[in-house]
Amino acid sequence: MQLLLVEDDPTMQITLQRALTRRGMEVTACGDGGQALRQWSAVQPDVVLLDLTLPGLDGLQVLQQARASGWRQPVLILTARGTVGDRIIGLNSGADDYLPKPFDLDELEARVRALARRGTARDAAPSAPATAEFGALRLDRDSGAVYCRDEALDIPPRELALLQALLARPGQAVAKERLFELVFPGAAEVQYEAIEVVAYRLRKRLAHTGVALVTLRGLGYLLKVAA
Template sequence: MRILLVEDDPTLSFGVARALQREGWQVDVLADGMAASAEGLIAQYDLAVLDLGLPRRDGMEVLRHWRGRGARLPVLILTARDELGDRVEGLDSGADDYLVKPFDVPELVARLRALQRRAAGRAEDRLVLGDLELDVRHRELRYRGERVHLSPREQALTELLMARAGRVVPKDHIVSTLSSWETDFSENSVEVYIHRLRKRFAELGVTIKTVRGFGYLMELTPPAADPAPAAPQD
């Protein structure tokens, strides 16, 4: 998951970014409202965490700008403004959640997970495909109860494909989601990781297909066809 964090307090933004990165998420940080207005429209993010008291453009204006231009990414407002009127205005302006400072990081992470589940149409932090089960919260993949060990990037890519099992995931979406400003993830990298996962999942009943010109599709491996009966002998 790729998150845009817009916060002008450097100490707070550093701490929050580190906490989210420990969850396995890619985090890009901005401290300026004008820059956030543009970035939220031109880059593909799964979620945004938005402060309101920003330089050059207030966070509420940033949110209205995003919504007015059709940006549908879930937004959690993170602010010291705790008046009822502020919360109502934020939610009415298009925010999906509102958290007042000071806050506990575990609560922030839990709220972001809830937004992620809601956006993906899931009710819980669990993805299931055949005998594969991915515990998103604890970042554990199991096959028939046995742990399948994956690298952090393999885990993130598996989650992305499992969350959309049966549907094509565009290659550029994978690149955008698994990249951040500090760590580039190229199309060549996608192909390398897809090759690795294909080999890992070949015996686990799951197939990753390449849909040329579009992206990749994860699905259950079709059962092997029964051999044709032998022709009767005269």
């Protein structure tokens, strides 16, 4: 397994590189954001271990640029930032997992191997279609725009984020916790019940579309073609 380790603390970098190498992994290490992008492009690793606090480009900027370049390798964020808001920002920026420091090496190895398996499955799976359609609604995955009978819907950002998440899994329930993370990324001060307000507003906006927003108590929300 080929890993890219991006860690600016020299002691931590050497310790992790040695420990992971002893566990049968090939580790390329670097300590700043610009070098991380160059190594990522050159090595094309199986998994990337990425610290957030880096000189030059920080970890989130590295991650965002990598995803914008189409690099799909799984990313495990390693950082001393352990708040829920930081985890949500990292995951919404394209990370696959998050492990706060200090951590156990056995847990790190287990997560790395799980991500490598997930990455292999992702590469083997067919790519998602450019659009998702449900009833009269259509989501353009590239632009994020939602259309109803080919007319773009003018929806406020949070209601749009909720609709995008539901259209990505049409007819399937999506948990309120996951929807909250997508609609309020990094907003640690927002009350959890705020997602219900957004859902209420979106339900009213969908009234003319023939698609209904349904609440499944204890589970979340889903879209249903209105009878």
